[in-house]
Amino acid sequence: MSLLSLNNVEVAYDRVFLAIKGVSLEVQEGSMVALLGANGAGKSTTLKTISGLLAPERGEVRRGEVQFMGQDILSLSPPERVRMGLVHVMEGRRIFEHLTPDENLLAAYRGPGAKKSFDELREQAYRYFPRLKERIRSKAGYLSGGEQQMLAIARALVTEPKLIMLDEPSLGLAPVLVKEIFAIIREINQNQGVSVLLVEQNATAALNVADHAYLIENGNIVMSGEAAVLKQNPDIQEFYLGGGERVDYHNVKHYRRRKRWLA
Template sequence: MSLLSLNNVEVAYDKVFLAIKGVSLDVEEGAMVAILGANGAGKSTTLKTISGLLAPERGAIRRGQVTFRGEDIGPHNPPQRVRMGLVHVLEGRRIFEHLTPDDNLLAAYPGRHAKSRYGDLRDQAYAYFPRLAERSRTKAGYLSGGEQQMLAIARALMTEPRLIMLDEPSLGLAPVLVKEIFSIIRTINQTQGTSVLLVEQNARAALDIVDHAYLLENGHVVMSGSAEALKQNPDVQEFYLGGGGKVDYHNVKHYRRRKRWLA
């Protein structure tokens, strides 16, 4: 059974604008899955649909179902979904800049267990991100962009998630930092068995660490498969990986016609 499953989900904003149109995807227990696509493809909306954050933006599911651990999570609010083991790291980090990393981690800790458990989780987070430990008493607003992204992920780990969803973690970061953070995400997946659903425009970086990927365009899933299969696909190479070499313009025109039809 899949840990997370979306079945033919359709989402509209203001009851008019269709943001995603019949999206279906699965995330298996312990898997790393990417959702790829350009700006406006529906990637972030898909994550907000799963975490329950559509309502503040006047969005709603019009049809379809989202299940987590075999349960329909439609009736559950965002805090309830977090308690079930589902956590969402939003685009833009959204840390508490006036608090220290220590205080950010404490704010995220649900407090359902003994105080010693908080200490264990904090130590584990700092083990993944040692540079945060060095700056644990510095106000988070003074951290670099890469350190703030590390803090956002570390804060999510304080909830002991079964599935962590990351929205554009590479945004605004230098390639060397992207490589470091993605390597840590992979380590978290391998050592803790935490499933990962990663939304990224940096398709090359995402496909290097995930097992499976979905390609969204205009709210539709237009392609899915193993990361290796997508890397080898000529359409993906041409439009998302910056593939060089001679262009087959017949295939490019066919692909563009398909994109217009989907729109």
């Protein structure tokens, strides 16, 4: 069953610049979906469209539908979308640096509307991220980059989400930490049944954990399919995984790289 679906969504900034142009994608219940693409392709704009965070950046949905659990959510405010079970972990580890990990988690707790107590949700978060419990008395601003990313994801879990959207969780982290965090994200997906929409430039890490993937370029979805299949695609390997056929630029005067889907 489709948990989230975008149908032909178009977004413009300042009523002029088209950031995404007719994007359609789906996230099934319990699945993990990767949205791949280069800088400026429209990945973050797609997530902000879903979470309702376009307005502060003077963005607006010009046309299309965004449905979550079968309901059109474009008219809902960001807090209303969070209450439905949709949470957005933004790029750059947006935590409260002057607060401790506990206080950061408490800030995300829904209170009377929550199904579980704060203590239960906090212990669940610390089971996935035991390193945070070791730093429980530290101000979040003094945590390492990896620990801050863990805290951002743990805080999202406290909202009791049905879908977690992660924007570049590997940004600025060492490969060993990226591997650890992605493994925990996959564990949360499998153990909690929480769906995940993962935006990543690190295509290798994303395709290793995702079930399905979409590739966005210049605001358009240009490819989609099972993650394992996309990983074997020669264009994906050449342009996003660092493999594929190489060109000797010294011996070719007029070579112009052109992806097959744009040819």
